[in-house]
Amino acid sequence: MKAATYNASVDVYEEVLDNGLRVLIQDVRTAPLASVWCWYRVGSKDEGPGLTGVSHWVEHMNFKGTTNIPRDKVKGIIEQYGGYWNGYTWIDQTTYTETAARDVLDRMLFIESERMANCLYDPADCESERTVIISELQGGENDPDQLLDQELTATAFRAHPYRHPTIGWLADLQTMTREDLYGYYRRHYVPNNATLVIVGDVDRKDAMRSVVQRFGAINPGEVAKSHHTREAEQLGERRVTVSREGTTAYLKVGYHAPAVTDPDFFPLQVLDAVLTGAKGLNLWASFRTPPPQRSARLYRALVDGGFASAVNGGLVPTEQPFLYTISVTATEGTALSAVEQATLAQLEAVRRHGITEHELEKAKNQLRARLVFEGDSISNIAHQLGYFETIATWRLVPSLRESIDAVTLQQVGDAAGRCLTPTNRTVGWFDPIVS
């Protein structure tokens, strides 16, 4: 073992096994449960041409049986104990989780160790999953807002692989092979590319003993290094229009935004709270509760102003610079040009004049409250440790409140001035063709 440390401020125990697997354990005894998350530093930004969507497809394949878990036993392996399981893939990460009674912690660790080392990739299963994933893609395309988001992102990024959707482009999903999938799995699913998080009513020593027993013998591997380019500075506004039959018009405005470790990131979180209400910083929990946005600037201007039926802001912590996105649903009969004009007027005002002291305090109150609300389950707590460790370091988690508290009026104004410039933005319209 190496690098065993104990962070008293948030009671997180950290240990790195000899094979490079980083283990984080937090004892939270609010329910007789344990939550396990196994994170891999691989997401859709690590995919090359022709292989878009491979990270997500690999995630699907990793639920289809292993050397020691027969295909037909995967179905109920944790649910028969009342447990919950899931997984997701996004631009920077792939993760798998189980939450169940504390007594079955070792079984959860067994599943994750099998997933790391022994997945089967049966050729028939790969083919069957191809159509499942294409169905997932087509289901997403049924949603005009999602379609517009995909087009906007692809327009805002020219070089960086954040430009392609995590689900992949259809042509790649139609042609990728079993060897592509399995090779990708083997290159990225190694202990030295993973973080294992355990939170719940667990004894740390017992938990570590199980972890070592289940994962200790898995060999490290040479982690496939992806080459990420830096997106060149945008030189002028970009625009994209999606024209499809539909009933409703949508506007999306995206600005290149800083990564989580950039000094502008937290000031922009405050700015987003002022514009559209605080969402919080937990990708797993934030979307479950609507933001407090009735008093937010863009809500008042667009929704109360009758231009829109909904407005939302999106600024998610990411490893590399991604996007700050404003999404607006136009009300029936309102021209997109009018919605855009009203939206940009608000953004321009905040870029030029910043926010008020009262808005700063309200935004901080909202962000602090979200931190409290989002810590209400062991799954949410475990998610945050693994999420931040995968994009930067879990040590950002205990200091989130301090990071919010430290934001000043000046910093918000400066960050708004840098981010919300017209040359940094991409404007997307979903302009419905009336059938």
Next chain:
Amino acid sequence: MTTTQQRNYALAPLRSVLDNGARVIAKHSGATPAVTIHAAFEAGTVFDPPSQHGVSHFVSRTIDRGTTAHSAEEIADGLENRGISLAITVNRHALSLVCTCLVEDLGSTLATLADIVMHPAFPDPEVETRRGEIVTMIRQDEDNPAAMASEGLLALLYGDAHPYGRRPRGSVEGVERIARSSLQAFHAARFRPGALSLVMVGDVDAERAIEFGSRAFASWQAPPPGPALFPPVPAAHERRLRVIPMMNKAQADIAYGFTTIVRSDPAFYAYWLMNNIFGEYSIGGRLGDSIRERQGMAYYVFSALDANVVPGPLLIRAGVNPANVDRAIASIDEEVSRMANDGPTDEEFAESRQFLIGSMPRRLETNAGIANFLQMVEFFGLGMDYDVRVPELLAKVTPGDVQAAARAILDPSKAAVVIAGPYSGKS
């Protein structure tokens, strides 16, 4: 005020009935320094007056937009300065106000909620702005195959004469006609203390939470609302099929279903297990195993059982490529018949029962999860000790009971089927 508490049980919430008939339920949970408030009124869409479909939903969008004492802006500022996001949702039977606040804000938040539900002003400008939003939402539903398939299925199963058969948000034309006075009348008829069930879960002593609730709502005086009366659910005599062509879409949505039983039916627990085995367990139970796992036809396929105060639906849903619509429906037919003819296997039965019992602690982990559960318990009158009785209720069910439940409702020749998406007849 009468107060009872179930002691020595897992949840053991405190329940109190105020003199005005309002029910207040509190449960201490120290996970976070916060409290989830869930106030539910028997004011769901089934209470829409005839010819005014969509009123309940319209009220849910306007009730917090100003009271006789405070403007919409003041209410929003007051809540949001403290980080509180008030969600108002409506389903067939209940209109609910839900939020989470920090413990120190409990009293003031309850006071705001009481003001909202007791004295809404429905200001004209707010009503008009929200009308525009609702029209847009209805238009979005009309462009959403999943929403169209689900709504279409309920219309087929229940017909126009039953409130379950109507669109919960109403139609654009209907919403355009709803007057402010209709919102006021609906509020006056359905928002009464006797229709309120207030649940609070969080880091506050339960007795103290009841005191807060009582302080906020005890002064409210009004007679109980009229009883809910429902027409009988039409019997199914034949298979019914409806296609809603949406040729601009990439994927077709299938909704397939039956009417079932009322929640108070003693057979409910057999139906619950049957549905879990059929379309919930793991990735969609037997349906998921066949249509997603073995045939690779769909990203999602599942079934959901909504046994309610009227015989609710068992709804099967799947999203498939238009070329696979007929094959997917044939597979659903096959699984429906197989479950009715053969019942569950012993292994399926044992695993599913173990799952439903074993998942209780997880369902009751968060404040919001507990609050939802207690509202369900209160709505169906299951008793404050229901959480500890679930295992014994499920233990009494036999595989034969599950098969009997399946035989009673699962019959492809009497199914209602709706397809919405890029499909015009045959795939």
